[in-house]
Amino acid sequence: MTLASIKRYVLPLLMGFLLSLVIVAAPDKYQALLTSVEAKYGTRAVKRVKTWRDIVAQNQDASELEKLTRVNDFFNQMEFVDDIIHWGKEDYWATPVEFLGTMGGDCEDFTIAKYFTLRELGISDEKLRLVYVKSLSLNQHHMVLAFYNKPTSVPVLLDNIDKQLKPASKRKDLLPIYSFNAKNLWLSKAKGRGELVGGSSRLSLWTDLNDRLEDFK
Numbered sequence: 760m761t762l763a764s765i766k767r768y769v770l771p772l773l774m775g776f777l778l779s780l781v782i783v784a785a786p787d788k789y790q791a792l793l794t795s796v797e798a799k800y801g802t803r804a805v806k807r808v809k810t811w812r813d814i815v816a817q818n819q820d821a822s823e824l825e826k827l828t829r830v831n832d833f834f835n836q837m838e839f840v841d842d843i844i845h846w847g848k849e850d851y852w853a854t855p856v857e858f859l860g861t862m863g864g865d866c867e868d869f870t871i872a873k874y875f876t877l878r879e880l881g882i883s884d885e886k887l888r889l890v891y892v893k894s895l896s897l898n899q900h901h902m903v904l905a906f907y908n909k910p911t912s913v914p915v916l917l918d919n920i921d922k923q924l925k926p927a928s929k930r931k932d933l934l935p936i937y938s939f940n941a942k943n944l945w946l947s948k949a950k951g952r953g954e955l956v957g958g959s960s961r962l963s964l965w966t967d968l969n970d971r972l973e974d975f976k
Contacts, residue, residue: 800860814830814833826877835869850964853968854971855872870902870917873917888940890904939959
């Protein structure tokens with residue numbers, strides 16, 4: 760078996776197996792999460808969280824397109840709710856558990872949940888960017904997730920407004936402003952992937968979100 764074959768077929772299967780071992784080996788921690796979710800959000804929220812964890816466990820060996828599609832479709836079942844109504848704050852970036860627990864959130868919450876789930880499914884951080892845009896059709900700011908198959912390729916966008924996966928070239932209604940991933944922050948330019956301006960830690964909401972994610976590790 761070639762190295763390419765190992766990366767394509769064996770490693771995803773191994774990752775899925777290891778993930779199942781984590782759940783089996785640490786049932787108390789997993790059960791504690793479910794108990795916490797039920798106490799805060801109710802029984803239906805537990806079902807949503809279990810479905811989310813099943814998606815991660817069962818799709819490790821799926822193709823990248825299948826992963827993108829399944830994650831996008833799953834989270835797009837949640838409801839859109841403005842932060843001020845949902846959280847009582849002008850701007851709040853929810854963790855995936857908070858998003859699923861309440862079955863709703865705004866565009867940042869959809870995008871964040873998709874990003875972290877695809878990372879768990881083995882999608883490289885270098886292929887993903889959370890992109891802050893202006894929706895020209897809605898005349899408001901918005902966030903989507905971009906997937907780059909190659910560094911120079913046109914990204915595919917995962918969006919909660921236009922729910923079909925589409926290349927960015929087909930989304931003339933979106934004007935990129937800035938993008939980021941786990942490490943870096945870019946300002947968008949007319950062409951190319953943008954200008955690197957530093958680390959994503961410069962975004963206070965992103966730093967706060969990652970601090971809260973520590974509770975679920």
